[in-house]
Amino acid sequence: MNHERSHALFSRARELIPGGVNSPVRAFKSVGGEPFFAQSAQGAYIVDVDGNRYVDYVGSWGPMIAGHAHPQVLAAVSETMVNGLSFGVPNALEVTMAERIAQIVPSCEMVRMVNSGTEATLSAIRVARGATGRTRIVKFEGCYHGHGDSFLVKAGSGVMTLGLPNSPGVPSALADLTSTIPYNDFDAATKLFDEIGSEIAGLIIEPIVGNANCILPRDGYLKHLRELCTKHGALLIFDEVMTGFRVALGGAQALYGITPDLSTFGKIIGGGMPVGAYGGRRDLMEQIAPSGPIYQAGTLSGNPVAMAAGLATLDLIQVPGFHTELERRTHVLCDGLEAAARDAGIAFTTTRAPGMFGLYFREGPVETFEDAKASDTARFNRFFHAMLGRGVYLAPSAFEAGFVSSVHGDAEIAHTIDAARASFAELG
Numbered sequence: 001m002n003h004e005r006s007h008a009l010f011s012r013a014r015e016l017i018p019g020g021v022n023s024p025v026r027a028f029k030s031v032g033g034e035p036f037f038a039q040s041a042q043g044a045y046i047v048d049v050d051g052n053r054y055v056d057y058v059g060s061w062g063p064m065i066a067g068h069a070h071p072q073v074l075a076a077v078s079e080t081m082v083n084g085l086s087f088g089v090p091n092a093l094e095v096t097m098a099e100r101i102a103q104i105v106p107s108c109e110m111v112r113m114v115n116s117g118t119e120a121t122l123s124a125i126r127v128a129r130g131a132t133g134r135t136r137i138v139k140f141e142g143c144y145h146g147h148g149d150s151f152l153v154k155a156g157s158g159v160m161t162l163g164l165p166n167s168p169g170v171p172s173a174l175a176d177l178t179s180t181i182p183y184n185d186f187d188a189a190t191k192l193f194d195e196i197g198s199e200i201a202g203l204i205i206e207p208i209v210g211n212a213n214c215i216l217p218r219d220g221y222l223k224h225l226r227e228l229c230t231k232h233g234a235l236l237i238f239d240e241v242m243t244g245f246r247v248a249l250g251g252a253q254a255l256y257g258i259t260p261d262l263s264t265f266g267k268i269i270g271g272g273m274p275v276g277a278y279g280g281r282r283d284l285m286e287q288i289a290p291s292g293p294i295y296q297a298g299t300l301s302g303n304p305v306a307m308a309a310g311l312a313t314l315d316l317i318q319v320p321g322f323h324t325e326l327e328r329r330t331h332v333l334c335d336g337l338e339a340a341a342r343d344a345g346i347a348f349t350t351t352r353a354p355g356m357f358g359l360y361f362r363e364g365p366v367e368t369f370e371d372a373k374a375s376d377t378a379r380f381n382r383f384f385h386a387m388l389g390r391g392v393y394l395a396p397s398a399f400e401a402g403f404v405s406s407v408h409g410d411a412e413i414a415h416t417i418d419a420a421r422a423s424f425a426e427l428g
């Protein structure tokens with residue numbers, strides 16, 4: 001594959017943009033090599049500036065659940081943009097969006113739109129602190145909630161990939177207020193709440209962890225956390241920026257039947273435009289300015305074009321059976337990859353939730369962050385490049401979930417499994 005133009009762009013980018021990228025996970029740091037620069041993307045495919053075409057399992061890190069450049073989403077954007085790109089006064093589409101989210105996710109009795117997942121999570125913990133009058137936050141090792149100060153403590157995603165789980169620049173006075181515990185460890189949560197439960201404002205969790213590869217909750221684990229929060233007067237915050245509208249229409253909270261106090265969203269509800277949202281119990285959300293004293297704001301929040309793209313995407317995924325089909329495709333892909341690895345005698349396993357998956361170069365099961373870290377990442381890196389060379393783009397890190405969209409059809413999945421068969425054979 002020729003990557004001449006991408007290489008030239010990356011050289012220019014590195015002169016002026018730190019690391020050549022506007023978000024670290026794009027830099028191919030851990031897998032090695034250089035990122036490709038996108039020219040266009042359509043359906044399940046992304047095409048680079050050198051004309052190479054890849055089946056895309058990153059999907060812009062989550063939003064493209066209905067495929068890239070879906071005609072209905074593009075039409076909604078074009079129809080909306082001619083009326084103006086931003087108003088700075090309320091518009092009808094943001095009301096429709098709030099109604100839609102509240103209808104799909106019943107725990108969100110009220111919703112506030114923001115511009116990224118990071119904004120959603122940092123606003124949610126501000127509400128948790130403001131409403132409870134407490135300061136401590138609990139999170140889980142390997143979970144990523146965006147780049148807010150309070151979350152860059154033993155975080156996943158790029159910070160973990162780059163070995164920077166505790167970022168410089170976060171004052172220790174603030175980081176010390178974030179306690180981290182191992183995901184899926186019932187006793188660690190009980191013990192922490194027994195010790196400092198009365199000081200905990202909120203516990204934030206990726207109900208399915210997608211930023212330390214892909215780790216599913218053990219039976220009863222989320223319920224256990226719900227009970228601990230209720231008992232100790234702390235708020236349970238589900239960060240559904242990744243899982244929301246994906247693992248089920250109503251997100252992980254619908255899949256597992258748990259009601260959080262607050263939820264955060266992003267990615268899919270923007271349909272590829274910059275969007276985030278947070279919502280939850282009415283009594284909590286009413287404490288946000290201007291109805292209450294907890295301040296949170298945004299020049300571009302509720303942007304009409306972003307709302308239009310998000311609503312059009314929600315229209316596409318609200319079709320009955322959408323998520324069942326997404327789940328089926330995820331299984332076909334993961335079963336195929338496991339079979340190919342078995343035939344090649346490679347220690348390999350997958351984890352799956354509807355529309356998302358994890359790949360591990362080790363035997364299963366994978367249930368904890370420690371299990372995920374025990375994957376042979378050097379092998380993953382070689383596999384990543386072997387797949388890329390065969391026209392399959394996986395997340396460029398052993399610690400990121402992959403995404404399946406509704407337009408990853410039989411042909412794309414079959415191509416992926418064939419590519420994996422050849423790639424596994426090369427790994428030896």
Ligand SMILES: Cc1ncc(COP(=O)(O)O)c(C=O)c1O
Pocket residue numbers: 116117118119121144145146147206210211239240241242266267276
């Ligand atoms: C679970 C989770 N929360 C929060 C974020 C932050 O979202 P954003 O990158 O839009 O700020 C991400 C992804 O980046 C995420 O996966």
Ligand SMILES: NCC(=O)CCC(=O)O
Pocket residue numbers: 023024025026061062157158210211400401
């Ligand atoms: N799972 C990782 C992300 O979704 C983050 C994308 C980014 O930081 O660019």
